[in-house]
Amino acid sequence: MWKRIVGYGALLAAGTLALQWLDYQRLARTHSTDITLFLIAVAFLVLGIVLGVRVFAAPAPAAFDGNPKALEALGLSERELEVLQELAAGHSNKEIAARLHVSPNTVKTHIARVFEKLEAKRRTDAIRRARELGIVP
Incomplete structure (x- = not known):
């Protein structure tokens, strides 16, 4: 059938x-x-x-150089710059410590030094100042 x-x-x-x-x-x-x-x-x-x-088509954006003159003037170390970039990405101290394979206390110390060098009182101030100087994208 x-x-x-x-x-x-x-x-x-x-x-x-x-x-x-x-x-x-x-x-x-x-x-x-x-x-x-x-x-x-x-x-x-x-x-x-x-x-x-x-x-x-929009032209390709220029490569981000991180403003080496500002970095030199501020005296930021490579590790402090890495911590600052992680801060700008919105990560917590524990997350930064895990990503950089250091202790949370070391991260706190680096953050305190970054705050001193950027003359900032809180994370948002440091990130804003770093973006103004062209240190972080």
Whole structure:
């Protein structure tokens, strides 16, 4: 029973496909100019989009150098700079300690020295000052 139903369904699908193909052939012959113009228009549209994206694309941002002159003037060590970057990323003392493989007390000491050198009283002040100086992005 199922084989007969599947067989009839396959025959109907093949017949429908044949009719659609014949209709497509007639359509392609009678409207060949319209189809050609449509394909040319689509090609120019794609070309315009590609060229527009390339021409008007935002330039690549300049590489962040960390303002070496400000670092030298402040006297920040490499470790203090790493701690400051972690602060700017929003990490807690424990997270910073885990990332840098040091104790939380060492992180507190580095943060205190960063606060002194940046003349800041809290984390947000230190981060704001460091961004103003171009030390952290």
